[in-house]
Amino acid sequence: MKKFTTLLLGFMFSIVLAQAPATYYNGTEGLTGATLKTKLSAIITAGHQDNGYGGLYTGYMTTDSDQYYENDGSVLDIYSENPTGTDPYTYKHGIKQCGNYSSEGDCYNREHVVPQSLFNSKAPMVSDINFIRPTDGKVNGMRSNYPFGTVSSPSFTSKNGTKVGPSSATGYTGTVCEPIDEFKGDIARMIFYFVTRYESQLSGFSSGGMLGGSPYPGLQTWERDILMTWSAQDPVSPSEIERNNASFEFQKNRNPFIDHPEWVQQVWGTQVVDNQAPTAPTDLAVVSTSTNYANLTWTASTDNIAVAYYKIYVNGNFQSNANTNSANVSGLSQGTIYNFNVIAVDAAGNLSTQSNTASGTTLIDTEAPTAPTNLAITSVGTNNIAVQWTASTDNIDITAYDIYVNGELMGSTSATSTNIANLNPLTTYTIYVVAKDGGNNVSPQSNSVTATTVAVGVNCGNENFESIPTSASNYSTYNWTSDGVSWTSEDSRTDLTINGRAITIRNGFLTALSVPNGIGDLTVTTQLKFNGSAGTFKVLVNGTDTGKTIPYSATTTTTTVSGINVAGTVEITLQNANTSNRVAIDDMKWTCYTLAAVNENGINKNAISIYPNPVKNGELNVSGKNLNTIETAQIFDFTGRMVQSIAQPFKNSSKITLKNIPKGVYILKAGNNTAKFIVE
Numbered sequence: 001m002k003k004f005t006t007l008l009l010g011f012m013f014s015i016v017l018a019q020a021p022a023t024y025y026n027g028t029e030g031l032t033g034a035t036l037k038t039k040l041s042a043i044i045t046a047g048h049q050d051n052g053y054g055g056l057y058t059g060y061m062t063t064d065s066d067q068y069y070e071n072d073g074s075v076l077d078i079y080s081e082n083p084t085g086t087d088p089y090t091y092k093h094g095i096k097q098c099g100n101y102s103s104e105g106d107c108y109n110r111e112h113v114v115p116q117s118l119f120n121s122k123a124p125m126v127s128d129i130n131f132i133r134p135t136d137g138k139v140n141g142m143r144s145n146y147p148f149g150t151v152s153s154p155s156f157t158s159k160n161g162t163k164v165g166p167s168s169a170t171g172y173t174g175t176v177c178e179p180i181d182e183f184k185g186d187i188a189r190m191i192f193y194f195v196t197r198y199e200s201q202l203s204g205f206s207s208g209g210m211l212g213g214s215p216y217p218g219l220q221t222w223e224r225d226i227l228m229t230w231s232a233q234d235p236v237s238p239s240e241i242e243r244n245n246a247s248f249e250f251q252k253n254r255n256p257f258i259d260h261p262e263w264v265q266q267v268w269g270t271q272v273v274d275n276q277a278p279t280a281p282t283d284l285a286v287v288s289t290s291t292n293y294a295n296l297t298w299t300a301s302t303d304n305i306a307v308a309y310y311k312i313y314v315n316g317n318f319q320s321n322a323n324t325n326s327a328n329v330s331g332l333s334q335g336t337i338y339n340f341n342v343i344a345v346d347a348a349g350n351l352s353t354q355s356n357t358a359s360g361t362t363l364i365d366t367e368a369p370t371a372p373t374n375l376a377i378t379s380v381g382t383n384n385i386a387v388q389w390t391a392s393t394d395n396i397d398i399t400a401y402d403i404y405v406n407g408e409l410m411g412s413t414s415a416t417s418t419n420i421a422n423l424n425p426l427t428t429y430t431i432y433v434v435a436k437d438g439g440n441n442v443s444p445q446s447n448s449v450t451a452t453t454v455a456v457g458v459n460c461g462n463e464n465f466e467s468i469p470t471s472a473s474n475y476s477t478y479n480w481t482s483d484g485v486s487w488t489s490e491d492s493r494t495d496l497t498i499n500g501r502a503i504t505i506r507n508g509f510l511t512a513l514s515v516p517n518g519i520g521d522l523t524v525t526t527q528l529k530f531n532g533s534a535g536t537f538k539v540l541v542n543g544t545d546t547g548k549t550i551p552y553s554a555t556t557t558t559t560t561v562s563g564i565n566v567a568g569t570v571e572i573t574l575q576n577a578n579t580s581n582r583v584a585i586d587d588m589k590w591t592c593y594t595l596a597a598v599n600e601n602g603i604n605k606n607a608i609s610i611y612p613n614p615v616k617n618g619e620l621n622v623s624g625k626n627l628n629t630i631e632t633a634q635i636f637d638f639t640g641r642m643v644q645s646i647a648q649p650f651k652n653s654s655k656i657t658l659k660n661i662p663k664g665v666y667i668l669k670a671g672n673n674t675a676k677f678i679v680e
Contacts, residue, residue, distance in 0.1 A: 020248075020259045034216035037267045040256045041199050041215075048197075048253040050124040053632075053647035054659065056110050060134045061093045063246040068239040068320070071331050074412070075108055076239065078183040079139035079162050084328045086399045088159035089413040091134075096411055096420075098137040102481050104159050105411070106384065106419050111135040113190045115145035117543040118206045123631075125198060127647050129247050130255050131190040141486050141513035141571075142177075142479055145543070147210035148187050149176030149226050156479045165477065171222030174209050175477045175490060181323070185234025188227035189257040192264060195219055196256070217268055224268055231257070231264045232347060235309045235321050262349055274348035278303040281310065281325070281342045281352065286360030291396065291438040293330040294338060294360045300325040301344035301352055313341045313354070334439050335364040365439035369394040372401060372433045372446040378417070380451050385429060388417035392435035392443055400436050404445070405429050412436075428452045460517050461485060461572075462589040465503050471495040475506055486513040498527050498556055498586035505537075507579040510588075511571060518567040518593025523560040524574070525587040526552035532581035540573040541566045550574060552583045567593045567669060568634060568645070608670050614678040620656040620668065622675075627654055633670040635661065 028039055051059065066076040069083060075091040082088065089105035098109035113131045139158045152168035160180055167176040179187050195202065195211065195218030203213050210223045217224055236258055244258040257264055284298040301307050310322045312329060315338060319329060322342075332338060339359050344352040369392040379386040392398055400412040403420060406429055410420055423429060430450045435443040467482045473495045479488045491508030494501070503510055519541060528534065536549035541564060548561045572590065576583060608624035627650035635644040635658070644659050649670065656668075661679055668675050 020254055024254065025256065025260070032266045034267075036263065037196055037199065037216055037218070040263070040267075041196050044193070044197050044253045044256060046253075048124065048128075049251055050127055050648065050651075051129075051251065052649070053110075053127045054645050056127060056129055056132055057094070057097060057134075058659065059129045059247070059250040063129060063243050063250060064134050065093065066090075067242065068237070069330070075134050077108060077135050078133055078179060078186065079111075079135045079143075079158055080104065080160050081182070082160050083180075083182040084330070086414045087412070088415065089136075089411060089418070090400070091136075091411050092409055095408070101137040101141070101419075102384070102486060103419055104136055104138045105413055105415075107137045108134050109137045109140055111140045111143070113148070113187060114194045114211070115208055117145045118208045118211060119198075119201070119204075121543060123648055125194075128194075128197070129251050130197070130253070131194045133190075138486060142488065144175075144488055144490075144511065144513075145208060146175045146177050147172070147208055147223060148191070149178060149223065151176060151178040154178075155477050164479070169222050169226055172209060172220070181234060183234070184230035185232075185236065186240055188231040188234075189236070189240070189255060189261070189264070191219070191223075191227055192231070192257045192267075193255040196267075197253075219268075228264060228268060231261065232308060233323060235345070236261050237321055238318065262347075265347070274305055274346060274350065276304045276346075277350040278307050278344035278346050278352040281344055281355040284340065284342055284355040284358040286340065286358050289332075289360045289362050291334040291363045291365045292332050293328055293438075294332060294340070294362065295326070295328055296340055296342070296358065297326045298342055298355055303344070303346045305346060305348075307344050308347045309345055311343045311345060311351075313343070315339055316341075332362050334362050337361045363396075365396050365437060365441065367395045367437075368441035369398055369435040369437050369443040371444040372416075372435055375431070375433055375446040375449050377431075377449050377451050380453060384419055384423060385431065385451050385453065386417070386419045387431055387433075387449065389433055389446055391416050394435070394437045394441075396437060396439070398435050399438050402434050402436065402442075404432050404434070423453050425453050426455050460519065460590055460592040461512065461515060462587075463487070463512070464499075464587055465501045465585070468494050468501060468503055471501075475508075478503070485515055487511065488513065493582075496529055496584045498525055498584050500586065502527075502584040502586040504529060504582055504584045505574070505576050506582050507576065509573050509575040510585055511573040512588075513571055515570050515572055515590075519564050519570050519572060520591035520593050521560055521562040522548075522550075522564055522572070522590045523558065523588070524550045524585060525556065525558045526550060527556045527584045527586075528552050528554045529582045529584055532578070535576075535578040535581055535583075537574040537583070537585075538577055539564065540575060542571050543573070549577075552581075558587070564590075565593060567636060608668070608673045608675050610668060610675050610677045614680045615658070616680060618658045618661070620658065620677065622650070622654050622656060622668070622670070624670075624673065627670075630671040633668060636667045636669065 064076045066074045091108045096107045098107035101107050111133050116126050119125045142156045142164050150168045151163040151165040154163035154165035156164040163178045199215035199218055212218045240258050244255050248254045278301040281298045281301050287295040287297055312319045312327055339357050342355040372389045372392050375389040378388050400414055402412050403410045430448050432448045433446040468480050469478045471494050473493055475491050475493050477490050489503050489510045491506045493504045496502055496504045534553040536551050539546045539548045546564055550559050608622055611621050633646045633649035649656055
């Protein structure tokens with residue numbers, strides 16, 4: 001829920017004015033279409049600093065902290081943020097990074113708005129913060145690598161209304177993801193940035209149903225039209241402006257379509273000269289107030305072409321934008337008088353005169369909620385503990401529950417149950433919960449519960465497909481969760497069997513999302529259904545083709561492929577190499593990744609070594625041959641859990657800075673070599 005104090009509003013107003021340096025866009029005057037796009041590409045490419053894939057989490061602390069909704073400094077997640085009410089859950093920066101998940105609220109990760117599979121996860125695209133947002137792991141997984149578009153009949157809907165399902169757009173019939181209205185413009189401008197920044201490389205990227213193969217326009221027609229609509233309907237917000245400024249500080253380049261939203265039309269649209277401002281909004285009124293918000297309505301403005309949106313001001317300071325003639329102004333202080341004004345804006349950026357002033361006083365609430373009761377553990381896994389409790393009561397309302405683990409705040413939820421993920425195996429945790437209301441009154445803590453996570457086993461996954469969605473013969477996208485792993489299948493049906501229920505893939509794929517503890521060997525049972533010829537499934541891990549295959553034929557066949565051996569949290573995909581064969585899959589299981597034996601000095605003469613060891617001051621000094629050719633380095637704790645990943649780790653030096661890694665024994669995996677080190 002939006003929470004603004006008068007001080008914060010003043011700060012925001014200064015942020016809004018803090019645009020690009022005065023000379024940043026020199027040379028763009030008078031340009032349109034492909035010429036303008038190419039000039040912008042040159043500008044935003046110059047000076048771009050790649051901080052690595054692991055650096056994104058650090059950048060998010062300044063680019064994606066919530067100062068506009070809850071105003072609590074939590075991770076601003078476009079897949080869980082509820083702009084007009086209480087968020088279903090929240091994340092604290094640096095805590096609950098994915099990690100394993102089975103449901104929303106378990107952990108957050110890094111969402112490439114343009115899927116990284118389209119550019120093979122190569123730098124600098126894979127770590128470009130201007131189009132990579134922190135988002136809930138579960139929803140990120142459900143979005144998969146689908147393009148963004150409008151959904152006709154969702155197969156999945158997140159707790160904030162983000163949808164996945166068949167496209168309703170003319171020109172595309174595949175599966176798409178549709179964000180909530182609050183963030184459609186944000187998504188559009190990030191994609192416009194991508195196809196501008198990387199226009200010279202688009203011919204080498206996969207389309208994914210969204211990208212074009214040439215510098216201009218850089219997008220499929222259907223996607224371009226949807227994104228232009230979204231950009232107009234959801235204008236640039238204060239949070240986007242601040243994010244653009246913070247990204248510039250972090251990465252040294254900007255999103256030009258946030259600084260100049262009119263360039264969307266000038267690059268991809270038909271040019272229209274409009275110098276006429278809308279009429280002023282009238283009859284502004286405060287309909288109701290609570291402890292921290294006010295509901296406003298007004299009579300709509302008129303314009304010679306169209307009103308694009310309205311700017312809302314609180315006590316003379318810009319607060320937010322609204323697409324309609326009503327708004328819920330949140331984040332106010334209780335027991336305070338506020339004055340509101342509204343200004344209309346058209347697509348050309350012409351501003352109306354301001355509306356009349358309407359005043360309202362927020363309510364006062366000093367009564368804390370009662371403590372949550374009956375906190376209990378419902379399940380325990382290798383790296384997660386699920387809990388539930390009885391709801392608190394309050395004289396007005398409960399806005400959230402804060403979850404504490406070993407005395408540290410792990411996150412918040414509006415539900416009365418949660419799954420606490422990203423824990424260590426064989427570790428004891430003590431958990432309690434407190435309730436909060438709209439006046440920021442905090443309840444006493446609940447009873448405490450204690451549980452010990454279980455050890456990691458040899459068999460990391462074993463899916464028999466008995467919990468897939470209801471039997472259906474139509475080919476579609478299906479999503480389900482089984483034994484803590486989220487699954488998605490595209491162009492698939494659920495009514496056929498082998499040893500029991502099975503998932504049948506046609507021109508699509510089956511993916512296990514965010515699987516913990518890596519993968520060693522993979523075993524799958526397959527059978528070709530109906531007509532067709534024998535063939536194979538490609539085996540992909542984290543979107544990369546392993547070069548290994550699973551064969552199928554009309555005879556039921558169980559195949560084990562060994563030596564996949566990918567560490568950390570992984571995504572396992574079986575992709576049909578034939579676009580017409582219909583192949584059933586059953587009894588899919590895999591073993592955990594196991595690190596080869598290592599020692600402090602590496603495993604061969606060309607291996608890496610770390611000095612000094614034990615490591616001090618949070619910095620690894622690494623020696624070895626051809627370090628500059630290593631694309632990715634990963635750090636694992638003694639359980640095999642990946643705690644840090646660094647893209648192009650030795651691009652500029654032979655040092656790696658550790659990110660909040662506690663004392664203990666760790667293994668560095670760089671390329672094909674590993675070395676053990678101790679943190680003191």
